[in-house]
Amino acid sequence: MEQAADRRVRVVxxxxxxQAGQDRTRAELAEQTRVGEALVRGLIRAQLALALRLxxxxxxxxxxxxxxxxxxxxxxxxxxLGVHLPWLLLGVAAYPFLVxxxxxxxxxxxxxxxxFTALVQRPEK
Amino acid sequence: MSPxxxxxxxxxxxxxxxxxAYGLRLARTTSDLLVASRTVSPAWNAAAISGEYLSxxxxxxxxxxxxxxGVEMLWYPVGFAAGYLALLLFVAxxxxxxxxxxxxxxxxxxLRSRRLRKLATVFVVIIGWFYLVPQLHGAGLxxxxxxGAPYLLGVLLVGLVVTANVALGGMRSITxxxxxxxxxxxxxxxxxxxxxxLHWQADGRPAVTPAGGAVxxxxxxxTFEQDATLTVSEPTTVEVGADTLELAPGDHRVAAGASWxxPAGGAVxxxxxxxxxxxxxxxxxxxxxxDRGLFTTYSLILATFLGTMGLPHVLVRFYTNPDGAxxxxxxxxxxxxxxxxxxFPTLYGVLGRVYTPQLLMTGRTDAVVLLLxxxxxxxxxxxxxxxxxxAAGAFAAFLSTSxxxxxxxxxxxxxxxxxxxxxxxxxxSAVVGGAVPVVLALNVAGLDxxxxxxxxxxxxxxxxxxxxxxxxxxxxxxxxxxxxxxxVGGGAALVSVLLxxxxxPLPGWWGALTGQPAAWTVPLAFAVMVGVSLATRHQVPxxxxxxxxxxxxxDALRL
Numbered sequence: 209m210e211q212a213a214d215r216r217v218r219v220v221x222x223x224x225x226x227q228a229g230q231d232r233t234r235a236e237l238a239e240q241t242r243v244g245e246a247l248v249r250g251l252i253r254a255q256l257a258l259a260l261r262l263x264x265x266x267x268x269x270x271x272x273x274x275x276x277x278x279x280x281x282x283x284x285x286x287x288x289l290g291v292h293l294p295w296l297l298l299g300v301a302a303y304p305f306l307v308x309x310x311x312x313x314x315x316x317x318x319x320x321x322x323x324f325t326a327l328v329q330r331p332e333k
Numbered sequence: 334m335s336p337x338x339x340x341x342x343x344x345x346x347x348x349x350x351x352x353x354a355y356g357l358r359l360a361r362t363t364s365d366l367l368v369a370s371r372t373v374s375p376a377w378n379a380a381a382i383s384g385e386y387l388s389x390x391x392x393x394x395x396x397x398x399x400x401x402x403g404v405e406m407l408w409y410p411v412g413f414a415a416g417y418l419a420l421l422l423f424v425a426x427x428x429x430x431x432x433x434x435x436x437x438x439x440x441x442x443x444l445r446s447r448r449l450r451k452l453a454t455v456f457v458v459i460i461g462w463f464y465l466v467p468q469l470h471g472a473g474l475x476x477x478x479x480x481g482a483p484y485l486l487g488v489l490l491v492g493l494v495v496t497a498n499v500a501l502g503g504m505r506s507i508t509x510x511x512x513x514x515x516x517x518x519x520x521x522x523x524x525x526x527x528x529x530x531l532h533w534q535a536d537g538r539p540a541v542t543p544a545g546g547a548v549x550x551x552x553x554x555x556t557f558e559q560d561a562t563l564t565v566s567e568p569t570t571v572e573v574g575a576d577t578l579e580l581a582p583g584d585h586r587v588a589a590g591a592s593w594x595x596p597a598g599g600a601v602x603x604x605x606x607x608x609x610x611x612x613x614x615x616x617x618x619x620x621x622x623x624d625r626g627l628f629t630t631y632s633l634i635l636a637t638f639l640g641t642m643g644l645p646h647v648l649v650r651f652y653t654n655p656d657g658a659x660x661x662x663x664x665x666x667x668x669x670x671x672x673x674x675x676x677f678p679t680l681y682g683v684l685g686r687v688y689t690p691q692l693l694m695t696g697r698t699d700a701v702v703l704l705l706x707x708x709x710x711x712x713x714x715x716x717x718x719x720x721x722x723x724a725a726g727a728f729a730a731f732l733s734t735s736x737x738x739x740x741x742x743x744x745x746x747x748x749x750x751x752x753x754x755x756x757x758x759x760x761x762s763a764v765v766g767g768a769v770p771v772v773l774a775l776n777v778a779g780l781d782x783x784x785x786x787x788x789x790x791x792x793x794x795x796x797x798x799x800x801x802x803x804x805x806x807x808x809x810x811x812x813x814x815x816x817x818x819x820x821v822g823g824g825a826a827l828v829s830v831l832l833x834x835x836x837x838p839l840p841g842w843w844g845a846l847t848g849q850p851a852a853w854t855v856p857l858a859f860a861v862m863v864g865v866s867l868a869t870r871h872q873v874p875x876x877x878x879x880x881x882x883x884x885x886x887x888d889a890l891r892l
Contacts, residue, residue: 245878251886263422294618299676307672310418325887
């Protein structure tokens with residue numbers, strides 16, 4: 209138990225040390241000034257917009273399939289390499305598609321965060 | 334039965350329990366375990382998350398549903414995987430930064446309400462139990478299939494092992510064990526399927542949907558557990574004990590307990606009591622062409638896409654990531670690992686049409702993964718070894734998921750309901766938490782594993798998904814709004830699920846609406862949550878700005 213407490217303190221101290229030299233904008237964020245609040249709102253909006261856009265990509269890419277199969281049953285009869293298309297789409301292609309969308313999200317959301325960090329840590333004019 | 338099966342199952346169980354007991358000595362409290370696991374890389378962590386997530390429903394259930402109903406059922410695995418994408422997009426990083434360890438923790442951190450915390454606890458326990466029942470059901474089925482012991486014995490035995498394991502220390506939090514379970518499960522499906530495909534190729538690629546319906550590949554004994562009505566399409570001679578029986582085309586009654594041997598090459602009769610699809614309705618997505626079928630498909634998609642984030646045992650694991658960015662990367666790897674795994678159950682379901690068509694008559698299609706290796710490859714050493722491998726994989730699936738679930742359920746029970754979180758409370762909670770689903774599992778012998786799991790997803794998607802999504806992205810959420818949304822949306826889903834599980838017959842659209850409720854209960858939960866929050870706007874916690882900053886500020890800033 210005591211050992212765990214020791215370890216935890218060390219982590220906190222390290223974080224405090226990392227905060228040395230905190231500039232004004234960062235203080236504004238933490239103190240919830242109007243500038244700080246506006247910055248955070250901007251970040252949240254950017255991240256949410258990104259998540260929603262990619263959710264729409266999946267919604268259209270996968271979610272439209274049942275409608276497509278219902279509206280155009282002949283699509284289901286198409287064979288690729290001897291396998292009916294719905295089996296290939298749902299049994300195989302769906303998974304790499306999901307991974308690619310997820311990969312794009314990780315990249316783009318990290319870029320949003322880098323933009324935010326750069327904005328916050330920009331030297332004061 | 335393969336002589337290697339029982340040793341393989343015993344080895345998996347003993348290894349799991351032993352590593353759990355050994356790990357317990359290394360780490361005495363939950364926080365110790367967590368501090369230790371913070372040093373784990375995303376790849377290991379992701380394998381551990383996948384190991385815990387891929388349950389009996391994935392390992393056995395998906396193949397069973399594909400065997401029975403065909404291409405429509407592929408939405409289950411796609412949804413189970415896509416759930417991690419929804420988790421990645423909307424929840425992973427902010428949730429990790431919030432520092433919440435369980436869903437009730439999140440309620441308290443974000444909305445500062447102890448009453449909401451209690452309500453969340455109730456739903457965690459309900460969802461946990463709903464998810465445990467099919468696990469135990471699958472375990473009972475596995476024991477019955479591979480050893481011939483009664484279903485009751487299988488459920489009791491395995492329920493006892495898991496409960497004792499969790500109560501006496503639990504193995505769940507040890508990343509290494511869970512990661513190992515993932516690779517074991519993947520191997521246990523991937524290796525046999527390679528041999529099965531080679532065998533199918535060497536066999537001259539028998540048609541999966543032959544023109545005249547499925548045929549028995551070899552003389553097959555079918556034992557009927559209930560009275561059944563067979564529809565025979567061509568004259569068939571079956572052996573009943575020492576006698577032979579000529580079946581003319583038409584309907585024939587069979588009494589429960591009868592054991593008939595069907596000849597090789599004979600057409601598989603249709604059994605009226607077992608709902609299956611055949612021919613084109615199996616091969617093509619035909620169900621969705623009716624309005625009701627389309628509704629059911631979309632409802633299932635919504636439940637599985639949005640339900641994953643609300644499962645109690647999934648959330649806990651995210652705490653082991655060092656920060657939000659790592660949580661994101663871990664989730665992406667999980668998506669890849671889970672997707673890789675789901676390539677295989679489909680093949681079992683498809684090959685099951687060729688080599689184990691008798692399951693379509695008995696309805697026990699969940700056993701297809703267990704039976705296929707010996708059915709296709711015969712009783713030689715190879716077939717027996719592969720049969721033992723899949724049985725061991727099924728046991729790994731069962732042990733990892735149910736231990737993880739029971740640990741989560743016992744955790745919230747001991748801190749929020751039955752006590753104050755002492756080790757003794759935790760043990761009592763584990764016993765209570767394990768006993769209830771065992772009793773329930775004894776009463777659902779006839780249901781499909783994946784189907785019940787799908788219903789648990791529906792309840793999670795209608796209660797915790799709106800709570801998490803709105804809590805993370807919308808400042809206006811209030812405790813009253815969250816509670817109302819969970820009660821109305823989650824409650825409606827729960828009632829529907831109970832009606833379905835209890836088998837209450839409902840006509841037409843009512844049956845579709847309750848059989849797969851997510852398409853109306855999820856929007857309902859969101860609407861009620863937003864509406865009541867707007868009406869109680871003055872209750873928005875004063876600290877919401879700080880909380881939002883904590884959830885969304887990049888980790889590099891260390892705010």
